[in-house]
Amino acid sequence: xxxxxxxxxxxxxxxxxxxxxxxxxxxxxxxxxxxxxxxxxxxxxxxxxxxxxxxxxxxxxxxxxxxxxxxxxxxxxxxxxxxxxxxxxxxxxxxxxxxxxxxxxxxxxxxxxxxxxxxxxxxxxxxxxxxxxxxxxxxxxxxxxxxxxxxxxxxxxxxxxxxxxxxxxxxxxxxxxxxxxxxxxxxxxxxxxxxxxxxxxxxxxxxxxxxxxxxxxxxxxxxxxxxxxxxxxxxxxxxxxxxxxxx
Amino acid sequence: xxxxxxxxxxxxxxxxxxxxxxxxxxxxxxxxxxxxxxxxxxxxxxxxxxxxxxxxxxxxxxxxxxxxxxxxxxxxxxxxxxxxxxxxxxxxxxxxxxxxxxxxxxxxxxxxxxxxxxxxxxxxxxxxxxxxxxxxxxxxxxxxxxxxxxxxxxxxxxxxxxxxxxxxxxxxxxxxxxxxxxxxxxxxxxxxxxxxxxxxxxxxxxxxxxxxxxxxxxxxxxxxxxxxxxxxxxxxxxxxxxxxxxxxxxxxxxxxxxxxxxxxxxxxxxxxxxxx
Ligand SMILES: Nc1ncnc2c1ncn2[C@@H]1O[C@H](COP(=O)(O)OP(=O)(O)OP(=O)(O)O)[C@@H](O)[C@H]1O
Ligand SMILES: [Mg+2]
Numbered sequence: 001x002x003x004x005x006x007x008x009x010x011x012x013x014x015x016x017x018x019x020x021x022x023x024x025x026x027x028x029x030x031x032x033x034x035x036x037x038x039x040x041x042x043x044x045x046x047x048x049x050x051x052x053x054x055x056x057x058x059x060x061x062x063x064x065x066x067x068x069x070x071x072x073x074x075x076x077x078x079x080x081x082x083x084x085x086x087x088x089x090x091x092x093x094x095x096x097x098x099x100x101x102x103x104x105x106x107x108x109x110x111x112x113x114x115x116x117x118x119x120x121x122x123x124x125x126x127x128x129x130x131x132x133x134x135x136x137x138x139x140x141x142x143x144x145x146x147x148x149x150x151x152x153x154x155x156x157x158x159x160x161x162x163x164x165x166x167x168x169x170x171x172x173x174x175x176x177x178x179x180x181x182x183x184x185x186x187x188x189x190x191x192x193x194x195x196x197x198x199x200x201x202x203x204x205x206x207x208x209x210x211x212x213x214x215x216x217x218x219x220x221x222x223x224x225x226x227x228x229x230x231x232x233x234x235x236x237x238x239x240x241x242x243x244x245x246x247x
Numbered sequence: 248x249x250x251x252x253x254x255x256x257x258x259x260x261x262x263x264x265x266x267x268x269x270x271x272x273x274x275x276x277x278x279x280x281x282x283x284x285x286x287x288x289x290x291x292x293x294x295x296x297x298x299x300x301x302x303x304x305x306x307x308x309x310x311x312x313x314x315x316x317x318x319x320x321x322x323x324x325x326x327x328x329x330x331x332x333x334x335x336x337x338x339x340x341x342x343x344x345x346x347x348x349x350x351x352x353x354x355x356x357x358x359x360x361x362x363x364x365x366x367x368x369x370x371x372x373x374x375x376x377x378x379x380x381x382x383x384x385x386x387x388x389x390x391x392x393x394x395x396x397x398x399x400x401x402x403x404x405x406x407x408x409x410x411x412x413x414x415x416x417x418x419x420x421x422x423x424x425x426x427x428x429x430x431x432x433x434x435x436x437x438x439x440x441x442x443x444x445x446x447x448x449x450x451x452x453x454x455x456x457x458x459x460x461x462x463x464x465x466x467x468x469x470x471x472x473x474x475x476x477x478x479x480x481x482x483x484x485x486x487x488x489x490x491x492x493x494x495x496x497x498x499x500x501x502x503x504x505x506x507x508x509x510x511x512x513x514x515x516x517x518x519x520x521x522x523x
Contacts, residue, residue, distance in 0.1 A: 083416075092412070108408065
């Protein structure tokens with residue numbers, strides 16, 4: 001990885017708000033993430049974890065501070081930044097009859113990269129196929145997404161963001177619908193991605209399937225980061241619990 | 248355009264109008280039904296209705312006034328649905344009521360002058376006495392819709408699937424979304440004098456609703472919906488004119504019959520029964 005010390009994600013005293021909210025939801029958050037870091041974000045419901053990911057992805061108005069991802073200011077140039085950001089969202093509810101297949105949805109992840117007025121290439125399809133295979137979706141590749149189970153849909157969204165070849169990967173509770181075996185598989189996959197130099201940030205309440213590597217733990221509470229430290233995978237659960245109780 | 252096929256001038260114009268109106272509307276119907284913004288149909292038709300009645304009241308020609316107000320509303324549509332932070336459909340509902348009120352207000356003011364009746368004709372449309380220019384306008388907007396769909400197919404389908412996910416993919420959602428709302432609005436404004444505001448609604452929803460019963464990808468819907476719409480509409484125009492029946496209502500009723508039929512035979516509604 002070139003420039004191993006450069007921050008891929010850089011938040012500087014950031015305050016973000018939702019349109020129409022009275023107070024900023026994220027308050028005074030500063031964060032520096034380097035290539036290849038594996039970050040677990042914990043904290044109680046409503047703490048602002050999803051909001052933090054949305055802020056990094058440039059999807060929310062930033063009222064103060066700066067957010068830079070891969071050298072792009074996400075506030076002024078969000079579209080360019082998002083072509084490099086993989087982001088698996090927490091809440092998706094697809095209509096059971098939505099007329100899109102697994103393959104189409106996975107390919108969609110690359111649409112921004114492909115650019116205006118262009119069709120997908122053989123290379124794009126290669127990435128789609130390998131992402132689909134990696135998540136064990138090969139047999140349901142041509143099925144309609146709305147008719148899959150919640151866990152299968154979650155895997156499709158993960159595949160979509162892998163096919164995108166992101167330079168930063170954000171996942172909001174990616175394990176919530178997955179069975180135990182799949183959790184471990186996905187977790188190993190994410191570990192490989194991080195080892196390849198791409199920072200992986202996951203919001204999770206499940207700490208049993210973390211990969212065996214150094215993990216940076218962030219705990220959020222009331223829109224602030226109250227804990228930010230390196231840890232072994234086995235100690236993450238305890239760290240999050242004690243930090244949340246103490247706060 | 249089709250004179251070489253259909254020597255009867257009235258019939259020829261009617262067929263051309265129905266062909267383009269149904270093709271353009273059916274393509275849009277796929278977007279409208281999948282994005283759950285079907286109220287854009289009646290909102291826009293009432294914007295045209297309001298425009299027509301305001302125009303009539305102040306002594307302007309009805310159709311240009313209707314188109315003018317519709318285009319104005321078309322420009323407002325996107326930003327308005329953003330600002331209000333509600334479902335686009337809710338904003339449209341409010342707008343629909345407002346337009347209806349404006350229309351009725353001015354028609355009431357014109358009671359006794361006969362001009363109100365002229366404006367009401369926008370609700371029913373007329374395929375018999377069309378100007379050449381109206382047909383050209385219809386052809387133009389339909390071509391524009393096709394070009395827009397082909398050029399931005401990726402972006403449009405991603406937005407139809409899930410706006411947030413499209414945005415995360417790095418797509419500029421807003422200009423495309425506004426573009427979709429704008430094209431729908433223009434199509435409605437131009438089709439209204441022909442098929443009428445009330446019946447236009449059928450064109451903007453039913454073709455996709457029928458296609459939806461048989462298609463499981465959006466690509467197929469984009470092909471099947473226009474085919475169904477063109478066949479029914481052109482047949483409706485020919486039969487209506489040959490047997491002196493009102494073309495718009497006749498076609499609309501046939502559409503609904505097809506919809507009922509398609510639901511009855513849809514593979515999507517198939518349920519496997521077990522004998523106990
Ligand atoms: N669209 C919105 N508009 C206004 N406020 C919002 C919106 N979405 C979330 N909030 C508020 O922001 C705060 C943080 O929400 P967020 O979704 O980031 O929490 P979270 O940590 O992801 O919780 P969970 O574990 O339940 O997913 C909450 O107090 C919530 O009320
Ligand atoms: Mg959340």
